Amino acid sequence: MVDINALPDEVLEFILSYLPPYRDLEKCEIVCKRWRAIVRNVRRRAKMNLNRGLVDFHLCWRSLHPVDMVPMIAGRFSHSAVVHENSMYIFGGGSSADTTFNDLWRFDLSERKWVRPLSMGNYPSPKASATMVCYGDQLILFGGWRYPSLYPPYQPWRLFDELHMYSIKDNRWTVHTPACGPPPMAGHSATIQGNKMVVFGGYQLNNEVNSNSNDIWCLNLDTLVWYQPEVAGVKPPARYAQFQIVLDDDHILVIGGCGGPNNMFSDAWLLNMKNEVWQWRNVPIKNRKWAATHMWCNPACRVGSKLVVLGPTPSRPLDFQILKQQMPQVSNRVRHEAPLLRDDNAPWNRNRVQNEDGLRNPRQELNVNARDAPNRQAGNGNDLVNRHNNLVNNNQRNANVPNDNQNNANIEDEAINRLQRNLALRYRESDPKMPKRFDERHEDRFRMAAFNVPDNAQNASSRERQQERVRRMEEKMNALRNLRRNNGEQKTEEPTRKRAKRNCLAMFVCDISNVLSGDCCIEWIEYKNYGIVAGAPERLILSSIVAGNGELIMFGGVNKESLTEMVPQVSNAVHFLTAPRTII
Template sequence: PLPRFTEMASINDLPDSILEFILYHVSPYRDIKSCSLVCSRWHECCRHVKEKITQLFVDAIVTGPVCFSSSSNCTTDPPVLSSSSTTSNMSRFSHCACMHGSSMYVFGGCTLTHTTFNDLWKINLTSRSRERVVTTGSYPTPKSHAVMIVWNDSLLLFGGWSTPYVYPLHQQGILFDEFHRYDIKLNTWTSFVYSDGPPATAGHSATLHGDVVVIFGGLQKRGDSSGSTNDIYCLDIINEAWFRPRISEIIPAPRYGHSQIKLDDRHVIIISGCGGYNQLHNDIWLLTIPENICAPREVWTWKLLTIEGTNFMPKQVWCNPTCRVADNVVVLARRNESESEGRMGLAQMLFRSGRQNSQRFGVPSAPLAAAVRPAVEQPPPPPPPPPEPVRTNFAGSSSGQSTPSFSKYREESPGHVAGHHRPSVRPNASSNRERRLSMLSKYEDRLRAAMLKEQISKSGVVGAPRLDQKPACSQAVYVLQLQKVLSDGIVTWVPGPSWQGSVVPHPRLLCSLMLGHGELVLCGGKRTEECDCSAAEPWPPILYIYAPRIGPP
């Protein structure tokens, strides 16, 4: 006869390794926290699981590969909203986002039709659901290019940009100096007005250091015009007062659209940025904050960092999302063409060389053409109010549609006084220039095609790519290591991880990238014009980037 068991086996009879493997498939947000409250043994196992998830993700960022999904983080299969409902309410760019507990908050942003929002969305990272928060109080103005950070149980919102419509052309955009606070528990917006604050600003960055908000750069309003700045403004939240610290003589160039990464309470790095029309910066600066951040006589010092491994850096950093992961900064940007040359065929290589040889016949290269016409590879800066009402620039976008873009800004000179702009002598000069550039581009294409045909006939290569075919593009993960930034003043670009599988995400600009528990959350963004994806292809508003799932012990 079979023996009789007096007690049923339970999950507590499993060894720790099996129990941890089961808990590994639980959501690392609220669910893992609930499991840790069962008993002391489960609490210890949950702690090990969270450490393992974090370490696996850091290792995947450094060595690869990484996975992405629009619905799951590879630890659970939660319900997902339909694509029709998500794209209709979350398709936006130039918004601001921040993490609070197991939720991600998204505010504002704009669309390709210049429509700005002032709605607040809450993304539940445990269930992967999203809902619009119906708030009360003094609502912020609909805007984009603002900053929002978390302080205790509140969201602090400052600055931003907004415009009515593209037409009529002479309407000016609006920069804001509004400061709002959203109380998460009370679900209320509150507007604050402080003296000695920064002017109306957009495209700036901010980090929280204790109870002080440090804001750097941006596009500021200066009378009737606007221009980029390198000023630092600080807000003492407790004392409700703005102040400007004393800065060292060596300072970075004015910029907006940059990234501000907090290393600790005393150190911040500034990455990339744009100073104006055709003024892209790829430098990296270190800001050292005194121990007493509110001391009026303490000097804040800037230091230009040495960049190593530049062959592994993206073609451009600004307008692309960045996020700190351990001792690394992750940048999601379009994959450089040079990274895929090893997989290119001979025909593509000849096409590349033919394009370079065309310069011998006086045909301008792409960088030269970019100096006089909007470049596809360089997305537009965040849009300010146009400094010259007669010459508003809406053509500097990387998208084929009309998207907001900052107008060309020029420093004031003795011959250029604010408020006394000289109108163009030739009103049709812009259209004539575009016509000449179009003809020059066609001549370049013909010459390039003739040279390619001649080289292919000599080498016997068939299957040359079409000249009008867009290059296949994908989003790549770039990694900037920070291990030696404080000791030696050196940052290093290293090879980033590859994507697991053959399907890779398409690149997007002006999106937000936040660090969750063992994953990165990418929200919003706009397509790039050089992207080869179809307009009818699904465009998920949220992507989750995570490490591959590990097997059983």
Template sequence: MSTQGDECLLDRLPDEVLEFILSNVSPYLELQNCSLVCKRWRELVKSVRRRIKYNFMQAIVEFNTRWIEIPEVHHYVLTIAKRHSHSACCHENSMYIFGGCTSTSSTYNDLWKLDLTKRLWVRPLTMGTYPTPKACASMVCYKGKLILYGGWSFPSPYPLHQAYTLFNELHEYCIDTNRWTALNTMTAPPSIAGHSATIHGSKMVVFGGMQKVSQSNFERSNRVWVYDFETNDWYHQPTSEIKPKPRFGHTQIKLSDTHLLIIGGGRQYPVVFDDVWLLDMSCENPKKEWVWSQIEVIGKYLPNKAWCNSSVKVGHYVVTFAENIHATTLPISKKNFKLGSNIWVPPREDEIPVDGPAPKRVPMARDRDVNVNGRRGVLQRRNISSSSEESDAENPTLNQPRPSISNLHARPGVSAIAQNPSRPQAQHNRLRNRERQMETLRRMEALYKNKNPSARKPVEVPKPKSTRNTMAMYVLDISEVLTHKRATWLPPKVPSEPSYAPESTVLYSLVLGMNELIMFGGVEKDDQELNNYENTACSHLRIVSAPKDII
């Protein structure tokens, strides 16, 4: 492309402009490909990554994030179904989802991959030994493989009164070969669900959960089990006497290869925990026990009932999303806003002021095009006053307003009769019928007010609530956990712009991508009503990131 002999090339742009352009590229595969163009672009991509990471950390600390809901594809495209209590894991440029529950008391065993670059769902053609359909299982990534353990499923409808089924299955999914493999071990922990797992070196550490102790008895656990990838075996790890209470549905955060953090959880609703525990796995004591330490929690801005919400580690912070219980006014969702339209929606009859002056009509621009369907225009309203008047004369009891005199004077049919003096005799008869009706209604209204003095007071119409049960971000500062054994819930700040947070959702999945958080699925209802969540599971895909920069 040339203009008067001067070529307009992308490389001639200043570094600031080119860096701004690269910052709008997907931070996954596309930005990686841009770094392979030339040496200058590679340095600019490094600068873009540093700036995006800094902006994301600042957005977390300042509570100034933006929500982006990825729209669903067309109905004829195969996509992931609605679910909750599923397993999620992020590997390179993809997020993987396994299993989960439906709103009809059934479970899945399908595996889905989300291409984070294109924001599209893909179902891999897997082979091998498939896991059992289940939910509340743990899934972590280890050396290019997804490790799936535990879980539970609903009982079969027949015979009746069966207990839930818990599993102690251990499967691995190889991403390169698309193959499931069942890992059989000599020893195994009890069947478990609602637990947590993290990778530390060549070991997977599992804590808590709901265990099956007999055919129909379940108990909450606070034991620590370790799976060694090198020996392909399980063993129970002894810990100190001071330890967290048995729980399930908690959050497990990896701090290092020798430390992990346990946050929240529940025992039996409504008994929930908001404590924080640190597990030291360095084994410096003579008994070779791992040591538990309770962390001092500072701040009152913690989430309510965090046992059903996922959390992720972002730098020195733990981020979770739950119902906004600290704000008095909440922003309206962005999807409720509509662009300007040429269509005028008339108000309801009870909203029209009777005693006040009539509003002035603004003359509209005349559109001389007859075919208004192909361009902007306004359809003319058909004159139906004569037909409505004749129907009123034949059946005066139809289309009558409430017993109020003011409403009778405001009816458009009366003014239409006065403005159209055609057929004088018929109109005179109709006017006499209307006068008789009005006199009868006046008498009925006076009689009704005399018998019911309270009816004289105008009925107050409740105003619609301006607040929504939206989600809020909660941030736990864990920078002093290892040094001072304390953590702080940061007080929320009012962002400069509304974040358009979605409706309150529980039992969702939350993973950390490239300087963004990916939330999927869940139940769009308060956790107090989880026993009645019919048709409330969702498949919404939401991205939480920092606001975009401008030049």
């Protein structure tokens, strides 16, 4: 019997890569020194493949729908999510029935199943759009909003300034009510910086007025005291639902957000917290055409030096485009030879007055035109006919004169034909008794060649042969139909169903490695296949995404296409974004 330790390291590493990179790998790590080195290599390779896949857009989605799972979490959106060790914690959120939750769920990343912890203590109020961060073995929950109650009617929705802490070891909620602190808010962002929690922006209720904010509040996690730091320089515009990323202990990056209806932000701001006076700085953005859109209702998370944002697929080019036809350019030779057709006795050149230098005088032309207007209107038709006859006679007289320049003759003939058609149309408009069709025929070089073929006996014989072939083909088809009908093999073919159009989630990646360097900037990476990754779920908004061990985990959200329905479709599925496994 072959022992598993007899396998090469490469084969054993490939087998262990199929295990979830959490508790199971931790148990494999304590088997022996060899397995410990292999497990570390598995984790390192998983992170490396994820980072490489974010740049090459070579990733894949795997979905887990908790249909038969017990217990099963309800679908929700605008919830709070955070990862602690081998678990992902979900709190609150909104439902499809215009209600909010105050339950806490734990998703075991090792066993891929939901667990409902029966916690004790003072539960938070039902709310959504609250922030939840992890500090040690505690979860810190702050802010949020909830729907109004059904009775009494016409109540406004409520904002919260509650501060709750959940102890993972003791499985207990505790509420803290400091003497002073920030106003009630929702849609804000929060991160842990050392021993303090930094809160920025949000939709606040300040002095009985709801408005957006760009204020910064800090909570000392040792003393649980709120304070506002002194900030200098230009502040970002007030916003909510932005992304707040921790760069190090002294720097925070804020991207995107919403300032109100039709006021979405796509800028980036860097907060420097080294000195006593904090300072904001606007960060330049490169490759904006590859940037994500609607960076306020879509989730985002940091993976190493990259920021991953999910959102709608960018606009694709149309399959069929109508090209605007452009007028052909006239060469200089044609412009030079066109004055050969000029006739000073023409009605349009008769009143043209020139100076001694050969220049036109528009004022004198205006007077002459005004003086001769009645006579010109009366004899407009006769002048056009005389002009036409003179040009035709001149053309016939010049036909016998040899011309060395054949190009000039061709251009003159084309101009005469064009002028003849224009004169006929003008005369028809001036004389309503003129027939609508003319006897003369104009040679057109661009007419279809199929209509120029003479009808002779040879063409008639070819048509007869073609009809004979069609008749024979019809006889064969009728014979096959009769044969199938007699044998009972006649089947009704169903029409081919069109492929349903799906609006999938697209992935956008931003490089934030140069934010703290001398060339302070962020750069969006060019996406491939319009940012669509294999197995991408349908477009969901107000969902959450967190970073695990070599994978990204997305949960919940509401279907964007179902917002116009009476009951929108809210998801409770878990989606994993990972790099495809390499085959040995």
